[in-house]
Amino acid sequence: MQDPFLLFDEWILLEKQLSNSPISMVLATVGEDGRPAARAVLLKGYDQDGFVFYTNIQSRKARELAKTPYAALCFLWPAHEHQVRVEGPVSLISDEEADAYFASRPRERQLGAWASLQSQELPSRKVLQQKYKEYEKKFEGKEIPRPPHWSGYRITANSMEFWIGHKDRLNERILFVRDEAGEWQKKLLYP
Numbered sequence: 001m002q003d004p005f006l007l008f009d010e011w012i013l014l015e016k017q018l019s020n021s022p023i024s025m026v027l028a029t030v031g032e033d034g035r036p037a038a039r040a041v042l043l044k045g046y047d048q049d050g051f052v053f054y055t056n057i058q059s060r061k062a063r064e065l066a067k068t069p070y071a072a073l074c075f076l077w078p079a080h081e082h083q084v085r086v087e088g089p090v091s092l093i094s095d096e097e098a099d100a101y102f103a104s105r106p107r108e109r110q111l112g113a114w115a116s117l118q119s120q121e122l123p124s125r126k127v128l129q130q131k132y133k134e135y136e137k138k139f140e141g142k143e144i145p146r147p148p149h150w151s152g153y154r155i156t157a158n159s160m161e162f163w164i165g166h167k168d169r170l171n172e173r174i175l176f177v178r179d180e181a182g183e184w185q186k187k188l189l190y191p
């Protein structure tokens, strides 16, 4: 198999057969101080162009991505002893794509996006609840537009590595790297 996305599709299918939960991934960024930072986000779409997640674009991760627009993703699927690592450059998605996804979200999530100053200090939970109520009132009976501080990012894979656990513990690692022509090159790594 020369295309890592065919394998990724197969593995996603296996996870979806196990559970209806959304697919999450660990997103690692480079901190403003050059140190790594990691957190989970939801995978909201992927194709050959990259892996998309949505977030507050004033959050810590967004500030870090503005300074160093590269990220690493890690998908961990213990039931199948699978791990996928993805690395590559990151870009903001288009306003049209972000608008369309925001419009598809449940109303309470849309309000939550308005109410949360993600990653800033919150004096108390009450403050967040009040802000949520304020926006609920503001948008009562109206369509909720996408907040200017909320959008999505796309991580374009330069490399994808698949790890497969085996009973004899001679585990398997398959690394796909995109060459300069954009073609995927495949090799095995010692586990």
Ligand SMILES: Cc1cc2nc3c(=O)[nH]c(=O)nc-3n(C[C@H](O)[C@H](O)[C@H](O)COP(=O)(O)O)c2cc1C
Binding pocket: 024, 037, 039, 040, 041, 042, 043, 053, 054, 055, 056, 059, 060, 061, 062, 118, 119
């Ligand atoms: C399973 C899971 C999924 C999450 N999905 C998202 C997400 O899609 N977008 C997001 O902004 N935060 C998501 N979060 C919260 C982030 O892990 C993180 O706390 C938040 O984005 C702030 O990160 P930052 O301060 O590094 O920007 C998720 C958390 C968990 C546990």
